[in-house]
Amino acid sequence: MEDLITTITDFIQTQQFLNVIRAILIVVGGFIIARVISSFLVRATKSTLDPHRLMILKRGSYYGILALFLTAALIQLGFDLGILLGTAGILTVALAFASQTSMSNFISGLFLIAENPFQVGDLLQIGTTVGEVLEIDLLSVKLRKFDNTFVRLPNELLIKSEFWTLTKFPIRRLDLQIGVAYKEDIGRVRDILVEVADKNPLSLEEPRPLFIFQGFGDSAIEIQFSVWVLKDNYLPLKNSIQEEIKQAFDSAGIEIPFPHRTLYAGSMTDPLPVQVVASEFQSV
Missing domain, CATH: 1.10.287.1260 (Helix Hairpins)
Structure with missing residues (x-):
């Protein structure tokens, strides 16, 4: 001791x-x-x-x-x-x-930081995944989807893939695809849609709503109607204006046709004649 x-x-x-x-x-x-x-x-x-x-x-x-x-x-x-x-x-x-993958993600993270294509709080879409950016690290980007699930995107994936920053700018354009029956007056349909947009408080006055004749569909005249909205009001406007368009069309008697198809199989013909012939042979 x-x-x-x-x-x-x-x-x-x-x-x-x-x-x-x-x-x-x-x-x-x-x-x-x-x-x-x-x-x-x-x-x-x-x-x-x-x-x-x-x-x-x-x-x-x-x-x-x-x-x-x-x-x-x-x-x-x-x-x-x-x-x-x-x-x-x-x-x-x-x-x-x-750890080549980690190094690749690290270098990709440096490029993302330098380029700054999105920030924390932006809505990001890559493929079918859409979510709010929670965190941007040197290895990955963390998203929270609308159903409150967590998604981790490696930085290398973002560098190699096409993605959309949905809230990069203060305003967004909401595109609505609408079909009306061939019998309807297109000018009247345009006036109704513009009136609905003007009455909706979430729709911006400038830029003005956009009415585009898309073409002749199988069962409807196809129209794209686009309105501008502040990025924070995008989903509320998308929900409210479609309901208002349906109500306005019902009040004005504008038909929104459902898809249908008519098939022709040729002219009507008589049934084939059938004749019963007795057998000459009888069983023994």
Whole structure:
């Protein structure tokens, strides 16, 4: 027991012990300073940067400063800086080969941040997936769909695929596909649709509604009627204006035909004559 106490006492009095204490103090101080500086940078740039850029700035500054203090602590313990850098380089190459997908997502994330095609809170559509952007990381983008389910999209997928930012601009155009019977007066149909749009408080006066004659369908005249709306009112307008169009058409007697098809199989013919012939042979 006395030998153990003597060994500990001798170690405490050595320079190596002092170096360990200094290294611990450097690491603790690094955590504190990194947190303070990263928080200060976020507060200083909060009014000029969007949320996901603020998040990247905070994490980048925090881990960057912390890495410097950890390096200083290792040097204090007697590690050679050249050896540390060489080891870090070898580990970086090894990790790059071992996690090519992650590195590809990381690089794609840097491109997305630089290009800034969408922000947190935007509605994003890729393929059949539509959702609100919750978070933009260096590896993936997180979405919340309208049914409150969570979707994670790798950044590499976004770089390689076509996607739509539905709320990039303040206003959106709502396109309605409408079919009316061939007997209806197209000018009258146009006037009714424009009147419905003008009466709806969510529909913008400018730009004006757009009436496009799409063509002659199998059972209806096909029309596209487009109205402009603030992006936050898109779904409420889509729901209300279609109901108002149906009511207006019913009141005006405008027919919305259902799909139908008539088939002709040729002219009417007489049935084939059938004659029963008695057998000349009788069974024995």
